[in-house]
Amino acid sequence: MRSLTRLLLLTFPATFRRRFGEDMTAVLTDRWHAARRAGLVATMTFWPRAAADAIRHGMAERSAERCATSGRDSMLRSLLQDVRYALRTLGKQRGVTLTIVATLALGIGATTAVYSVADALMLRPLPFPNADRLVSLQSVNQERGFSGNVAVPDFDDWRAGVDAIDAGAAWTASEANLAGLDGAERVSAGLVTGEFFSLVGATPTLGRVFGDDARTPGLEHVVVLSEGAWARLYGRSPDAVGRTAVLDGVAHAVVGVVPAVAGLDHIEVWRPLARTGAASARTNHAYRAYARLKPDVTVEQATAQFNAVAARLEAEYPESNHGWRVSLTPLQEELTAGLNQAVTLVGAIVVLLLLIACSNVAGLLMSRAADRRREFAVRTALGAGRRRIVRQILTECVVLGVMGGAAGLAVAWWSTDALTAVLASDEGLWRTPTLSVQVLAFATVMSVATGLLFGLAPALTLGTARPQQQLRSAGSGAGRSGRRTRSTMAFVQMAIASVLLVGAALLTTSLYRALQVDPGFDPDNVMTFRVTAPAATYGEGQALTQFFSTLTERLGALPQVASAGVMSSLPMAGNSTIRQVIRVDEPVPERGNERWVLYQVSSPGYVAASGMGLLAGRDFSAADRETSPPVALVNESLARALWPDGGGVGRMILVPGDEVIPREVVGILADIRYRGLNRPVLPQYHVPFSQAPRRTMAVAVRATAPLGVTEITRTVASIDPTLPVYDVVMLSDLMRQSIASQRAMTTTVALFGGLAVALAAVGLHGIIATGVRERRREIGIRMAIGATASQVRRLFLRQGMTIAMLAVGLGLAASHWAVRWSQGQLFGLQAPGPVLLAAVAAMVLGIALAATWLPARVACRVNPVESLRD
């Protein structure tokens, strides 16, 4: 809003701006708010009107000022005259002007939105110091087909042994229980090695950050707060440093405060990544690692050095490090890899849309120019210079372009938000796309360039012809070549629209299919949340089992609760563990032939609480204890894979490597869509919580009457008031979120597809309408010599429908390749079937028929006598 207003005010001379600028901004702001209250039409027309007003009066003021100071300025005056004349002519043909401005606005707006997003996420360097030298480190094991995160001890050895980097850090995002004055809460925590802060350029606003020495056992109880946490917990008090924060039941000294780290701005506390526990295993490839290359070192040189150290580690620790190598990727490349696809796909669609929009506007302008041949011929005959007329047309185009650009910014605002939502639903973004000054400039330049581009064609045909010829032929319009150009444009538009519509239809059907899928459980009225029982209070094993079984008992005793249970990870929550499972009587499979299945720890009551179906056998019960024989539940898919002949209850399974004693299958569960409605069913098995206790569990509570969060927190607090309840979400919402990004993508493509068809219809309508106007005389003659109204109508219908049918044919054929290309970009996109293609064809042709019918009806109402007299 501010930057736009400032841009508009630039049309006025500086003295005027100094005197009235602030007031004008206030008036514009008030009017903008009023327009937004008034509704969509007022909002859409606000900026074009404001732009037209600013251009006209700003330039008038400039010209008046120049006249006052330096006499005449004919160049500026004639330009001003052009602008004023352009505004007046455009104002007279309000319908055409509105169509052109709206068309341009859609094209420019969508392009600007995509540019904004691409600019923020892909074109601008990452918001870290020396971002071009930052690389991401990955461990790669060719033999095991693994490529991904790194193990911390390996990282420490690389850091010590590689000379090509001047900083490096391993980190992971985690969570912690923070005890406060009014109960406990769950906060996001970052576990980082010492150089992390300098790597991402986080300089402390208060106190200091910790170094690598803080990772030594005994020194690790320090914490650095984010500015957000500092404000929230300590009210930005400078005394915060030196205070104590209780994290997971252990006192930590607050040593400093740092600003939010881009892309990790949800993290509230930073703790040292200890050299003990899980992080000390060379087999635990669970940590992200970044490094900054020294200047003038290439990625290849650095990779060679890293791998020299990796080879040494392999010799030193053959057990854990056999086959492990390091791969380096520029950080920007790694972070944008996932976005590239979505932005490229949407970008391609938008470019097609802009193409339609521009050719449409060109068509509209050409037919307008054809109508105005006589006017320009008269002006030429009266002595107007040819250059003057060409300039007049170009001025009109630029004015239209600027107005379209102004309206396009409103469109861009909305689309940027929409597009950001599509991308952010998958993962966090390190920079929120906003409409920046750069993007503003891009939109303005683009709108003027499009103005000139489509202004050129009519200006060239008009400006060169001789006035006598034009006056003589004025009645018969643009002639054959102009008509053919416009028909070609309508054809191309229709074809592009068909391609987009096929894509939209495909995405819509697959979304519909995903919505129809039976998840295999009943997500309604199930509230879920997570609780972590910290090691400091609960230790291992027995105490954990005790805590969670008390919790489910007390929750189950609430009057509104039908059943309650805990599990290690909720369906569709995106975190799951896999293990390999074999029958006890089969040999351990060779590498590459393992049967990997989803692994779940659950308590008695979970099956009922989540509404899964139990097909055979029983659920876990209180009788399944740590000391009782190991048991398991398997789902239908796994039972079928293990025992193709049927059965399963009472048989024994084994997890090679991890378990020595086989587990008895006590029940078979119905299959569920565990990873999302749009994902396939996976084999899965459960073990009882009492036999594999964990610290963090998700709790599911099936309610029969409305259940509040307060009842949940009160129940947890009745057992341990220091434990926070977090991630409270209804199971049905989790299920909806699992297809949120698919839904957003479908909406976007369907919207663009719809727009494309609408624009193409406008284009086709324009062609036929112009044809009718130009051929009035011919129609008159035809009717005079006996053609009937329906014959005349058929003449134009045939013309329109020929274009449409050829275009639909080409479009459907092209959609075949378009879909094949997008299959790489979009998960699960199927090739279009004949029914879908037929439906799209019918739809486009139906719309084309409507767009042709209207002007064709006008044609058959031509009065032959009047048309011949003209």
Next chain:
Amino acid sequence: MPARRSNDIDHHLPVKPVAFQILLSLAEDERHGYGITQDIAARTAARMSIEPGNLYRSLKAMLDDGLLEESERRPAPDLDDQRRRYYRITPLGRKVAMAETSRLAELVAEARGKRWIRGKA
């Protein structure tokens, strides 16, 4: 730029339609820019909508001509934005408005004589 003030009322006639509307808006009250556009929209039943560029160019010309002046009075701080300028009509502005009204009235009377307006002549 030097102000083109002139006390000769005829020198200011005829008054442009936008300027006349502004004078009408300020006849009784002091208003700020947005207030003027609101008042004009209300009086003309939204048939006339003045965009900011047009408004301030007219205001500038009228200030330079001495038809309007900026009011030094500001509204109570809690009522409105203090930074906004308020405008009021000058004695000259009032005289010009009255002269323009009589000029228009004469024109209308003449038109009535030609029976261009229905009703009593």
